[in-house]
Amino acid sequence: MSSLTASRVLAPIGTAGKLFAFALDVAKQLPRRPFQLKEFIQQAWFIASVTIIPTALVAIPFGAVIALQVGGLIKQFGAQSFTGSAAVLAVVREAGPIATALLIAGAGGSAIAADLGARKIREELDAMMVLGIDPIQRLVVPRVLAAMMVAVFLNGLVSIVGVIGGYFFNVVLQGGTPGAYLASFTALAQLPDLWQGMVKALIFGLIAAIVAAYKGMNAGGGPKGVGDAVNESVVITFLLLFVVNFIVTAVYFQLVPPKTG
């Protein structure tokens, strides 16, 4: 009985360990030639095509909400001239990577998990291994790299669309001054904010693709297993991404002190 409880308590640690082992396997296969360029381009195109439009659509209200919230708040403080700066800061530092994370995990990761899961239950992955080809090198590495690249691009997209959305709502709907909005951009924000956003996006893309590939390749028990794998991969990725986001942000504030005006 005690061993049963122990195994239950330790099971999540075992799963986490297997996930890390899988990530190491992927890292080991990364430099192996020949690099699957075609697969990489196809996957990058595929992930981009399922994420670009939803990401843009998410980014507009994101920018708008920030503009509304911050706009109202900042008016009460009497610091309207800093509205633009606050919006940029919020979008580039947080909204960009978070929106990217949601879309990469929800749209890109689920597609990867479903695809690999279907191949797993159709025994395609087994057949590939029997034919002497490592599916990690062949299928997973290009997907991971594609997800990372697309995540960085999406981050840029969210930043731009979010700032434009914020501008629209602040200037057109709240009657802010366009000049002040634009001029205050660099009052609080700084270049490292942009870099950290891109690094975050890169990490999020990596985590989303690794979790999705791991879950997909370990799907079992027929079509239901694939559904479960997709579901679990999205939930696990969300959990991991928010935790990692917090950690990266905390580290970033230690490394790069906020601008003091």
Place this chain on the structure above:
Amino acid sequence: MGVEIEIKDLTKSFGRQLIWGDVTLTIPAGEICVMLGPSGTGKSVLLKTLIGLLKPDRGSVVIEGVDIASCSERDLYEVRKLFGVLFQDGAMFGSMNLYDNVAFPLREHTKKSESEIRKIVMEKMELVGLVGTEDKLPGEISGGMRKRAGIARGLVLDPEIILFDEPDSGLDPVRTSFLNQLIVDLNAQIDATFLIVTHDINTARTVPDNIGLLYHKHLAMFGPREMLLSSEEPVVRQFLNAQRVGPIGMSEEKDADELEAEKDQELPPLPPIPMQMEPSNGIPRRSQREPGSWCKENGVTPPPGSFEENMSMVTEV
């Protein structure tokens, strides 16, 4: 010339559940073997262990001096090049058409030119009767065609060992019969070692040189076809003749009460042993023996009516 597979004390369990234990047998080079067993006895698991897709808990699988169970990943990928495997549903790559599927191993592992590849692929496609469907995607063809395409893909690297995972599941009796004929012809032609995992007794009775039976987490018996077909051993007899009377129950093995209840039941006589399927391409198989020769050598009288030319293939029970 095929390759021998030496399996010793192989044991596999998933978690706490033992699948089978201490399986020891030698699959002779160049012969056709069938591995039988009731559903859920781990036949497919055995097959996957032989190609190193699953690691056994104990024991060894030695092929050409390499132990699959304990060798390095690199050696494993090398040894696997000796194998051709047909998975249950063919396991074709869904994103490629049949031609690319069959050409895939050649493009990956050889430096052959596209025209050489084309020649080999078309040859194998013709062998399994799939000429004209090269441009189809696996999703667009029937299950039987996918299986045959799987065979074609398994053959392009000229394997020494060919494993079939339930070649007859989901096929009608006629297609199964054609597929069995194809297996026998292939064996005559390329001389590889064949292992077929199935629970179709008709296949088991007519195709192989040797039969193995997995039952109750162990290998109940392995030996020449005639030995098992003339065996009085309850499990072997029950399974090979598809009878209800015997130690195998609907779920797992029967308990003592059930066995006691049918103790006095008269067992139907063993049905005659059918002729082994002959190659249709005129090439004699090296491992094929005279009908009845095992029975003669071992002083066993085969059931009456055995080895008659025009005997019904289907066993009457």
